[in-house]
Amino acid sequence: MSREAQFLTAIHSNGLRMTRQRQLILEVLEASQEHLDAEAIHDRVKARDPRIGLATVYRTLALLKAMGLVKEHSLGEEHGHFEMVQKVPHYHFTCIGCRQVIEFEASAVMEAVQSLIDREGVQVMDVHLSLTGYCSNCREERATNHEVKVEV
Ligand SMILES: [Zn+2]
Ligand SMILES: [Zn+2]
Known part of the structure; x- marks a missing residue:
């Protein structure tokens, strides 16, 4: 379809x-x-x-x-x-420095959900997994800024 x-x-x-x-x-x-x-x-x-x-x-x-x-x-x-x-569920990492969003798949999440369903007989309607932090660029930038501060 x-x-x-x-x-x-x-x-x-x-x-x-x-x-x-x-x-x-x-x-x-x-x-x-x-x-x-x-x-x-x-x-x-x-x-x-x-x-x-x-x-x-x-x-x-x-x-x-x-x-x-x-x-x-x-x-x-x-x-x-x-x-x-989307067909395959994906999750998000959001950089709090530059706001870029990185998508990732995590089959272990759906496995954990499935084992909960099997064990407890629940019906899962929604799953949220949302990560925030610094991307590799922002991380580097922060580390550099930090070094400068240390030198001063
Ligand atoms: Zn960033
Ligand atoms: Zn997405």
């Missing part, structure tokens, strides 16, 4: 219609390899249809999230960042 067909199926199975704003927001998220926040999504959607307001973007994102098409991550900030759900 193509991605578009998958979106349509998800939307129809929730008794909804594929509206222009839903379509546009899905297209923006599909095209982006980044983790956009609602305002950045709004900017890109607005460039194609200026009638779509920020409130609609927020509402639509909440809907797509509830349908399991979109995931929201905080990435070390107060507000959410959005991306399409």
Whole structure:
């Protein structure tokens, strides 16, 4: 099934219609390899249809999230960042120095989840693993700055 067909199926199975704003927001998220926040999504959607307001973007994102098409991550900030759900779950490391996001896979996480399900019989609806720290560049920079301070 193509991605578009998958979106349509998800939307129809929730008794909804594929509206222009839903379509546009899905297209923006599909095209982006980044983790956009609602305002950045709004900017890109607005460039194609200026009638779509920020409130609609927020509402639509909440809907797509509830349908399991979109995931929201905080990435070390107060507000959410959005991306399409991918087949293989991935996690995020956010650099608090330069804000770059590094994605990584961790099959051990899903193994731990599965063993919890087997042992406790729970139903897991959501998994969060979010790392923050310094990327290798920022780490180096901080180490260099520190050395200078020590010399002074
Ligand atoms: Zn960095
Ligand atoms: Zn991601």
